[in-house]
Amino acid sequence: MAAREVVYKEQAKRFREVIREQFGTQIALAKAIGAKDGSYLTPYVNGRSMIGKILRKKLESVGIDVDYVIGGRRKEGDPGSCAEQNREIYDLCTDKILDIQKKLMELSTDVLEINKMISTIKKCVD
Numbered sequence: 407m408a409a410r411e412v413v414y415k416e417q418a419k420r421f422r423e424v425i426r427e428q429f430g431t432q433i434a435l436a437k438a439i440g441a442k443d444g445s446y447l448t449p450y451v452n453g454r455s456m457i458g459k460i461l462r463k464k465l466e467s468v469g470i471d472v473d474y475v476i477g478g479r480r481k482e483g484d485p486g487s488c489a490e491q492n493r494e495i496y497d498l499c500t501d502k503i504l505d506i507q508k509k510l511m512e513l514s515t516d517v518l519e520i521n522k523m524i525s526t527i528k529k530c531v532d
Contacts, residue, residue: 418453421475425451427492428470439464 425447429435432451433444439461441447449455457465462472474480 414453414456416478417456417476418451420478421457422451424470424475428468435468435470438468 425432425435429438431444432447436442436444436446441464450457450461457472457476465472465475471480
């Protein structure tokens with residue numbers, strides 16, 4: 407394998423990683439940058455082509471660190487990868503949802519209990 411092919415394969419691997427972390431799918435990224443479909447990105451995620459100036463601008467406009475994709479180095483000053491930050495946010499959201507669901511279950515149980523009491527009162531009044 408030629409040196410150029412090795413470099414392209416490494417870039418493609420990082421590109422696939424970034425796509426998965428930030429957009430989930432190649433199709434989602436393609437839509438975000440205004441491409442017709444995911445096949446627009448296929449040469450880049452397969453390591454057959456290198457990201458050029460036009461694609462670079464499109465990728466940067468949606469928050470992709472193209473320097474990392476091409477060179478393997480994250481931008482200086484990054485507190486962490488976007489994926490790590492997203493994971494933390496996801497975990498917080500999940501915890502909040504679980505807490506809300508627990509409270510809803512408790513409220514639902516309370517409502518059932520109140521309905522039973524009201525039913526008992528109605529029986530005595532009628």
